Amino acid sequence: xxxxxxxQTEISVVxxxxxxxxxxxxxxxxxxxxxxYKQPPSGELVFLIRRNSFDEQNEISGxxxxxxxxxxxxxxxxxxxxxxxxxxxxxxxxxxxxxxxxIFGKGTRLHILP
Amino acid sequence: KAGVTQTPRYLIKTRGQQVTLSxxxxxxxxxxxWYQQTPGQGLQFLFEYFSETQxxxxxxxxxxxxxxxxxxxxxxNVSTLELGDSALYLCASSQGPGIPSTDTQxxxxxxxxxxx
Numbered sequence: 038x039x040x041x042x043x044x045q046t047e048i049s050v051v052x053x054x055x056x057x058x059x060x061x062x063x064x065x066x067x068x069x070x071x072x073x074y075k076q077p078p079s080g081e082l083v084f085l086i087r088r089n090s091f092d093e094q095n096e097i098s099g100x101x102x103x104x105x106x107x108x109x110x111x112x113x114x115x116x117x118x119x120x121x122x123x124x125x126x127x128x129x130x131x132x133x134x135x136x137x138x139x140i141f142g143k144g145t146r147l148h149i150l151p
Numbered sequence: 152k153a154g155v156t157q158t159p160r161y162l163i164k165t166r167g168q169q170v171t172l173s174x175x176x177x178x179x180x181x182x183x184x185w186y187q188q189t190p191g192q193g194l195q196f197l198f199e200y201f202s203e204t205q206x207x208x209x210x211x212x213x214x215x216x217x218x219x220x221x222x223x224x225x226x227x228n229v230s231t232l233e234l235g236d237s238a239l240y241l242c243a244s245s246q247g248p249g250i251p252s253t254d255t256q257x258x259x260x261x262x263x264x265x266x267x
Contacts, residue, residue: 080239081155082258128194138207141194 039064041131043142050119051150058114058145060129066090068134071105071112076126076144088112124149153178155244155259163265169230172262176223176244183225184256185217188239200225201248229264237266
């Protein structure tokens, strides 16, 4: 069975601090895809990144960076120099190649305090 | 380019009633997926439609159904509503088949359904 665990339910940091959101996944698929989504208070999910299981290169996009480690089945997300606008719920998700369905973690609610 | 729109944004129903939610995808997008979000169960995939055909379905009872029209607009129907159906229902569209692995999904703002 596939599973995504986001152990951090809620995190609060002061603006400009760096913060890392953890994501651990379980899958038996050899090919799979990992995602991060942001859900601001408005409710709609915003796609942040997709990573396939064969690409373990870390990725950086502005203040956002992702660390994918197959050895530990983790796909962590770091926000550098956090801003108040980063306050949202962040979801990690997994999709295997066998049934094309997507499984979401429970989400981490991030509060950036001014 | 207009984003994904969902109507209505808020809905209040009573147990036993049925409800229909609507989703208009981004112009040119042919795939629509539906998700249910609740505090207890989190985000769960309901089903996905591409070119008027249901391609995939999550683990939900038959009371949950959907369809897609030739203009790619999609509707989701829930019959015999239960209290546990209270949730935020999100719709997402993508250009090609909405296989999450190959295409970016753009989400709408959701419909907040409350069942009393």
